[in-house]
Amino acid sequence: MDDLEFRRQAYTDPECKDLSFIKQKNKSVENKNYVEDLQLLDENLKHAMNIQPPEDLAERIKLKQTLLHHQDTRKRTVLWSMAASVLIVFAVFITLQPVNMHKSNLEQQLLSHIYHEIDHLYEQQNRSLKQVNTLLSGFGSQLNSSIGSISYLGSCEIAERRGVHMVVEGNVGPITVIMLPDLPVNSQHMISDKRFKGLIMPAGKGSMAVVGEKGEPLELLQEKLLENIHWI
C-alpha cells in the first residue's frame, strides 16, 4: 500500500483491519498519529450522532402495530361471522342446549400462555404508568393511578384475540394480569393448577385475568385494578 492509498483508506475507514493498512500505519509515528487523529474524529462523530429517541417511541410503535393487527383481525372476524351466522342459525334449530365449551378452554389457554412465556415473570422492565397507559389506550382502557410495580409490559394473543400482558410484583411472587377487551366472559371463573391460581372476570366489554403463585393474596391487586381501570 503506497502513501496515497494509505491516506485515502484512513479517511474511508480509520478502523480498517487490513494487514497492509496496519503495516503502513505502524511504519512511522507520523502515520500512526494520522490514523489516530481520524479515529478521534470518528469517536466524536459517534457521540454526536448518538441522539436519544423519544422516551415512549417503542411503546407507540407497538401500539400502532397492535391497532393495525386489531383492524385486520376485525375485518377477518366480520367475514367469518357472516359465514358462521348461517351455520349458527342451523345449529340453533338442532339443539337448544347452551354451548359453553369456550370457558374451560379459555382458562387452559391462559395458563398455557403464562407457561409459554414464563420468562416474563422474571423480567425487570420497571414500566411507568405512562408507558402502561400508552399501550392500554390501544385497547380502550386506562389506569387512573399505579397498581404496583410493573416488571413486564407487552401485548399478547389468546384465543386469537389481542390483549395486554402485564406482570405486577406480588407478596409471594410475580402476578400476571392479562386484559382481553375483545373476549367477553359471562361471570367470574377460577383458574388453578399445581403452581398457579387466579381468576378470570368480566371487565369492560371483555375480560381480565389475574393469576399468581399459590398462596398469593390476589384480592388486593384485583381490588386495585377494578378501582383504577376505566374504559374509554
Next chain:
Amino acid sequence: MVSKQKRFDVLVNALYADVYRYAFWVCKNQSMAEDLVQETYLRAWKNFENLKDEKVAKAWLFTIVRRENARKYERFQPDVINIDETNLSAEGVSPADHGEYSLMQKHILNLDLEFREPLILQLVGGFSAQEISNILQVKKNTVLTRLFRARNQLKKLVTDHSVSKKRQAGGLSDG
C-alpha cells in the same frame, strides 16, 4: 417456534433507537423522524414474511426508512435547523461536553445527504462499505469516495474551528 408477534417485539426493542437515529440524520427533523420510524415498523409488520434472516433485520429496516423517506418527504427538505432548538441529547454526554457535540451535530447536518448518509450508515449502523453499497444501491467505489469526502469535509471544519478558537483566545489575551 417463536410467534410473529414475539419476533416483531424483539425487533422493536433491539433496533428502534438506531432506526430513529438513522431516520433523524437522513431527514433532519425530529417529528418527521418519529413518523418515519413508526411507518417503517408498520410496513415491516405487514411484510414480515420477507424477513428470512434476523441478522439482516437492521439493513432491512434501514432500507424501508429510505424508501418511506423518499415516498413521503422527498419534496420537502427542511432548512438546516438550529441544533439548540431541537433538544437533541446524546447518550453519555455530560452537559459540559454538550456544546462540543452540538457543534459537531451542526457540521453533520450541514453535509450533503449523499455524503452524510453513508457516514451515518457506517458509524450508527455499523455497516461495511459493501453493505452500504447494497442499501444505497450504488457501487462500492462510490461509497468509498463519499465516505472519504464526508470525513474530509468534517475534518476540515473541525480543524478550522479549533484554529479560529485559538486565534480568538490569543487575541483576547493580547488585549
